[in-house]
Amino acid sequence: xxxxxxLTIETKGTTEAVIIDGTEYALTDFDSFSVVEQHKISxxxxxxxxxxxxxxxxxxxxxxxxxxxxxxxxNIAGNIPxxxxxxxxxxxxxxxxxxxxxxxxxxxxxxxxxPSEDGSATQSQDSKDSMEGKSTAG
Numbered sequence: 010x011x012x013x014x015x016l017t018i019e020t021k022g023t024t025e026a027v028i029i030d031g032t033e034y035a036l037t038d039f040d041s042f043s044v045v046e047q048h049k050i051s052x053x054x055x056x057x058x059x060x061x062x063x064x065x066x067x068x069x070x071x072x073x074x075x076x077x078x079x080x081x082x083x084n085i086a087g088n089i090p091x092x093x094x095x096x097x098x099x100x101x102x103x104x105x106x107x108x109x110x111x112x113x114x115x116x117x118x119x120x121x122x123x124p125s126e127d128g129s130a131t132q133s134q135d136s137k138d139s140m141e142g143k144s145t146a147g
Contacts, residue, residue, distance in 0.1 A: 025112050027105055029093055036105075045064040046084070053081040054110035075099065076133050081106045 024038040042050060060066060060074045082102045086094060099103075 024087070025109055027089075027108070029089070029097070029101075032093075034087060034089045034093070036089075036109055037085050042084075049082055050081060051113075053077050054106070054113075057081065057106070058110075071076075078103050078106050081110075085109050 025036045026033050028034075029058055039047065039050075057074055057077050060077075063070070064126060066074070078099070079102065082094075082105060085106065
């Protein structure tokens, strides 16, 4: 029986990058952060995500989002020179931090398998044939 890899890890220095004005800049590799730094970055990302998911965003919350975004961006900016960072508008900084956070979450979760309705082992819990909620004889 073939084994399925739980996780694939690359140690060859692969990292996320952004292209700004035609120049590619590597962002800080998430694995290079300490556990405490990883936790802080994850919390910042989740806080931003929570604020942005709210139905309304008042000025005070918008300032918090900007502060969290700037702090997260400063942590992940890697080798982006200061003069290039200064040129970036808040929306660009937000898009970079969002993309970085989503890439990290995707790397941790792995590729998602679309739900299958054919009764295979990848069947979704929400499907009509799911075992959840059904009683079994016995």
